[in-house]
Amino acid sequence: MQAKHASMLLEQIQRGKAQRLKQEAEAELVSRIPLLRKWQSDRLSATYADLLANKRYRPATAFFLSDLYGPNDFSQRDDDIERLFSTLVKVLPDYLIYTAAYAAELNALSAELDFALLGMLVGELDGRDTITEEAYAEAYRRCDNYSLRKHQIALLKMMGEDLNAIVFKPFIYNTVRMLKIPARLAGFSALQNFLDRGFKAFHHMQGADEFLETIVSRETLILDRIYKSHP
Numbered sequence: 001m002q003a004k005h006a007s008m009l010l011e012q013i014q015r016g017k018a019q020r021l022k023q024e025a026e027a028e029l030v031s032r033i034p035l036l037r038k039w040q041s042d043r044l045s046a047t048y049a050d051l052l053a054n055k056r057y058r059p060a061t062a063f064f065l066s067d068l069y070g071p072n073d074f075s076q077r078d079d080d081i082e083r084l085f086s087t088l089v090k091v092l093p094d095y096l097i098y099t100a101a102y103a104a105e106l107n108a109l110s111a112e113l114d115f116a117l118l119g120m121l122v123g124e125l126d127g128r129d130t131i132t133e134e135a136y137a138e139a140y141r142r143c144d145n146y147s148l149r150k151h152q153i154a155l156l157k158m159m160g161e162d163l164n165a166i167v168f169k170p171f172i173y174n175t176v177r178m179l180k181i182p183a184r185l186a187g188f189s190a191l192q193n194f195l196d197r198g199f200k201a202f203h204h205m206q207g208a209d210e211f212l213e214t215i216v217s218r219e220t221l222i223l224d225r226i227y228k229s230h231p
Contacts, residue, residue, distance in 0.1 A: 005098045006089040012104035013078045013085075019111045020075060029118055032128060036118050039131045044069065047218060057211050059201035060160075064215065067103075067194060068159055074107045077190035084188050095172060099162050099198075100191060106155040113152065116143050137226045146227055153219045157212055163198045164208035173199055 023030050044065045045052065051061040081088060081100065089097060120139040122128055140149075166172050176195050183192035202208060 005094055005101055006085075009081065009089075009097055009101035009104060010085055012101055012108050013082050016074065016078050016104060016108035016111060017082065019108060019115065023111075023115055026119075029115065029122060032118055032122055033115075035129075035131060036114060036121070039136065040114075041065070047222070048215075051211070051214065056205055060205045060208065060211055063198055063201040064156070064160070067197060068106055069110070069156060074104075077194055078104065078107075080188045080190050084186065087186065088188060088191075093172070093175065095166060096176065096195060099159070099166070099195065102155060102159050102162065103194070106152065106159060109148065109152055109155065113143070113145060113148060116145070137229075140223075140226045141229070146223070149223050150220075153216055153223070156219070157216050160202075160208055160212045160215070163202045164205075164212075167199055167203040173203065 023033075048061050048065065051057040054061075081104075092100075117136075117139050120142050121131060121135060124142065125135045125139055166176075176192070176199050179192050180189075180196065183189045205211060
């Protein structure tokens with residue numbers, strides 16, 4: 001099973017790298033990425049303002065919006081994994097490889113979907129300088145990738161369930177915490193920091209069912225409203 005998860009991790013890391021190379025070849029669109037990221041960040045912060053204001057859910061919400069579903073740059077983490085892949089699969093337990101693999105898939109898929117969305121905004125809807133809610137929704141529909149957007153939400157839920165399961169296993173949780181110094185010395189601190197942030201956030205929450213249901217239901221509702229032309 002570990003070999004399967006390791007192969008999946010490498011595949012998704014290389015997928016993300018391929019997307020970054022594709023973006024580098026399209027300078028016009030790349031220059032507009034910050035605009036899209038800012039718009040999405042504002043949208044997510046507004047959608048989940050209640051969770052961000054809730055002491056119990058705030059850390060997990062912030063982690064989701066920055067590390068899983070948000071605009072962060074994951075290239076350093078992915079480059080570290082690819083560079084040290086043969087070592088990582090030997091020293092990291094399978095459950096961490098599994099978690100990292102699904103995180104990499106979610107990040108790669110999100111990058112692909114967002115770049116296609118940006119291309120539609122800039123190329124067909126005059127979204128070079130500003131993005132409106134109406135234009136964003138129209139670009140979503142024109143991209144016509146509903147099933148991939150549903151898969152994106154499903155991956156988000158899977159990641160949350162995985163993190164939630166791990167934090168209730170003290171040995172696993174403590175293993176990640178103890179990897180901090182070895183990870184820095186070995187050159188994969190970006191990966192360790194990512195996992196540690198996630199585990200800390202979910203450990204603080206002490207139960208993720210309501211949180212995950214809120215995220216999934218809201219994102220699904222927004223997606224369905226967009227495709228029904230009701231942004």
